Amino acid sequence: MKVTQGGGPTALTLRSLKGWLAQGWAIFWGNAAVSIAFILPFVAVGMLADFWLRGVGLWLIYFIFAAGFILLLPVLLAAFYRVPQLIEHGIRPGYRDLVSAFFAHPGPVWVLGIVSGALFLVWVTDAVIVYSMYFEFEPVRGMLAENVFGDEGIRFFVITGLLGFVISTIVYLVTVVAIPHMICAGAGLVDGIVFSARCVVGNLLVMTLWAMLLGTSILLVLLFALPLALVLLPLLSYANYACYQEMSQDCAR
Numbered sequence: 001m002k003v004t005q006g007g008g009p010t011a012l013t014l015r016s017l018k019g020w021l022a023q024g025w026a027i028f029w030g031n032a033a034v035s036i037a038f039i040l041p042f043v044a045v046g047m048l049a050d051f052w053l054r055g056v057g058l059w060l061i062y063f064i065f066a067a068g069f070i071l072l073l074p075v076l077l078a079a080f081y082r083v084p085q086l087i088e089h090g091i092r093p094g095y096r097d098l099v100s101a102f103f104a105h106p107g108p109v110w111v112l113g114i115v116s117g118a119l120f121l122v123w124v125t126d127a128v129i130v131y132s133m134y135f136e137f138e139p140v141r142g143m144l145a146e147n148v149f150g151d152e153g154i155r156f157f158v159i160t161g162l163l164g165f166v167i168s169t170i171v172y173l174v175t176v177v178a179i180p181h182m183i184c185a186g187a188g189l190v191d192g193i194v195f196s197a198r199c200v201v202g203n204l205l206v207m208t209l210w211a212m213l214l215g216t217s218i219l220l221v222l223l224f225a226l227p228l229a230l231v232l233l234p235l236l237s238y239a240n241y242a243c244y245q246e247m248s249q250d251c252a253r
Contacts, residue, residue, distance in 0.1 A: 012203045012206040012246070012247070013206065014206070014209070016206060016243075016246060017206065017209060017210060017213065019242065019246075020210075020239040020240070020242040020243045020246070021235075021239050023238065023239065023242035024235045024236060024237070024238035024239025024240075024241075024242060025235055025238075025239075027083060027084055027087070027238040027241075028231065028234050028235045028238055030087075031083055031087075031092075031093055032231075034083075034093055034094060034095050034097075034098060035080070035083070035234035036230045036231070036234070037095050038079065038080075038095060038098040038099070038234070039077075039229070039230055039233050039234055040230065042076065042233075043226060043227070043229050043230055043233075046066070046069070046222065046226055046229070047226050047227070049062060049065065050062055050066075050226055060131055060135065060156070061128070061131070062223075063223065064123075064124055064127040064128060064131065064160070065124065066219070066222040066223055067123070067127075067160075067164055067219060067222075068120045068123045068124050068127070069120075069222065070168065070215060070218055070219060070222075071116050071119055071120045071123065071167065071168065071171050072113075072116055072117065072120055073218070073233070074112070074116065074171065074175040074176070074179055075105070075109060075110075075112060075113035075116055075175075075179065077233055077234075077236075077237045078101075078102070078105060078109060078179050078180075078183060078237075079098045079099070079101040079102035079105075080098070080234050080237035080238060080241070081101075081179075081180050081183050081184065081237070081241050082097055082098060082101035082183075083097075083098070083238065084238060084241050084242075085184065105183070106182050106183060106186070107189075108182045108187070108188055108189035108192055109179055109182050109183065111189055112174065112175055112178065112179065112189070112192075115174075116171055116175070119167050119170070119171060122167065123163065123164060123167050126160075126163055127160045127163065127164075130156055130159050130160055131156060131160075134153070134155055134156045135156070168215060169211075172200075172211050172214075172215075173196065173197055173200055174193045174196055174197065175196065176196055176199075176200060176207070176210075176211070176240065176243075177195065177196045177199050177200075177240075177243065177244045177247055177248070178192035178193050178195060178196035179192070180240070180241055180244040181195050181196065181244065181248065184244070185248075199247045199248075203247065210243065214236055214240075217232060217236070218232065218233070218236070
């Protein structure tokens, strides 16, 4: 929520999402080189994994790891929050600033990283077990493969989809603005999680749409257009920082 001139809170609207994306794009466009340089190693590893797993007919294994990777992104991309902070102080961000910001995350951020990592392992383990039950590691060359649309494929996506929805909802709820709050305001673990939960629940419609936009766009890019992640991931990180700034006006009360 944001505060009107009269002092009362007013609900966020769809225009808020557009504004966050516009601010995210502006920050990325002004710092494209350093943003791409920082995220490039992660994307390069993903491209190698994608190439190898598709080549041996294990596309669904790549799907499992790509979907799970989204759970790790809130912490992996948190260094991008340093860029707008430096800009606000009149400093042009450099590659070293992002690297140092990544290793200088506050303790609560790393705790959330450990929790996200544990949930990532739960997702991967369970999804691989379900995959082995229905496909027995038979070659699946891609989303358009014939066996993906059979009964086994439908059951696989329904079961893993429900599992992924539950896990990703938990991660989103406790990290979406908790991590920038921990980095920017020095909040502790409990205060950050409570702050994030209050902001999401207090603006449920807009934040649900924001979650859908983040999750859907990132998953589609990771699965079908991985090089675009070089632009999408920093852009959405900067947009989420704009989300935090607007929401903190009311949620911190």
